[in-house]
Amino acid sequence: MRIPFTKMQGAGNDFVVLDETQGRLGLGAAHYRFLGDRHFGVGADQILTVRPAPSADVDFEYVIHNADGNEVEQCGNGARCFARFVHDRGLTTKDTIRVQTMKGVIAPRLTADGRVTVDMGPPRFVLEDIPFDGAGLAWQPMGSWGNWPLVLVDSAQVAPLLIATVSMGNPHAVTLVDNVDTAPVVAQGPQVQASPRFPEGVNVGFMQVVNRSHIRLRVFERGVGETLACGTGACAAVVAGIRLGLLDATVDVQTHGGVLTINWAGADAPVFMTGPATTVFQGEIELPDNLTDNP
Numbered sequence: 001m002r003i004p005f006t007k008m009q010g011a012g013n014d015f016v017v018l019d020e021t022q023g024r025l026g027l028g029a030a031h032y033r034f035l036g037d038r039h040f041g042v043g044a045d046q047i048l049t050v051r052p053a054p055s056a057d058v059d060f061e062y063v064i065h066n067a068d069g070n071e072v073e074q075c076g077n078g079a080r081c082f083a084r085f086v087h088d089r090g091l092t093t094k095d096t097i098r099v100q101t102m103k104g105v106i107a108p109r110l111t112a113d114g115r116v117t118v119d120m121g122p123p124r125f126v127l128e129d130i131p132f133d134g135a136g137l138a139w140q141p142m143g144s145w146g147n148w149p150l151v152l153v154d155s156a157q158v159a160p161l162l163i164a165t166v167s168m169g170n171p172h173a174v175t176l177v178d179n180v181d182t183a184p185v186v187a188q189g190p191q192v193q194a195s196p197r198f199p200e201g202v203n204v205g206f207m208q209v210v211n212r213s214h215i216r217l218r219v220f221e222r223g224v225g226e227t228l229a230c231g232t233g234a235c236a237a238v239v240a241g242i243r244l245g246l247l248d249a250t251v252d253v254q255t256h257g258g259v260l261t262i263n264w265a266g267a268d269a270p271v272f273m274t275g276p277a278t279t280v281f282q283g284e285i286e287l288p289d290n291l292t293d294n295p
């Protein structure tokens, strides 16, 4: 089967975008893995699928698969690319687009400067919502919030890693580091992910606070590995930093792939994320017949 696709990126977090507004392509996990494969497929961190609105109060549905083929709840950089995609293809003339995701409705808005601002909804801290099992851990207060001392799986380190846990629809753990350039992202990211305290896995953010309105961030993503940027990771890190008393309401997040601006007024307010969304190229790809969902 031959299918059309669009390759996009937002702050270097890259996507294969598929249009299912006229009908389902009938893809499974193996197809998504193939499309995300940088050697045999197109190559992407996530595969985004655009579908018709499932109800009258939204404009579209947007489905996200990680490069490992698993469907996930939310993707911030993808939301900006989704908005650019439906607008540039003439699928809508609206500047603000309401879209159904697995974990609720979000609303990207195309701005006059060419960037996209997304209302990502409010962050969630209830442990069952993340989900995170904190049973038996001595929560360590800091600012108006606190950190969990997480014992890393397969780690030689003596002291537990202090993490803040946040859900942006998808699960995030954020830890403070002195310098993201030397932070053990690739070593500790998988160790945090291996913790049975995250039954649905977790995205792991390493945050360096430069000042109250500027952080540097690297994220080891669930189902992918380290990416050049993670939109929900940027939201989670800023929310964590604000609650820990380290950051103001508006923060520029420097990632390896670009800058995202995050704003959060606190409590039940939604998190707003602003950043770029770019089409890289379009094409068609032949999907091999022998792909199996049981590799």
Ligand SMILES: N[C@@H](CCC[C@H](N)C(=O)O)C(=O)O
Binding pocket: 013, 045, 046, 066, 072, 073, 074, 075, 076, 077, 078, 170, 171, 203, 221, 222, 223, 224, 227, 229, 230, 231, 232, 233
């Ligand atoms: N890159 C994304 C997040 C994609 C999903 C994530 N890997 C997960 O498994 O939750 C973003 O920009 O938010």
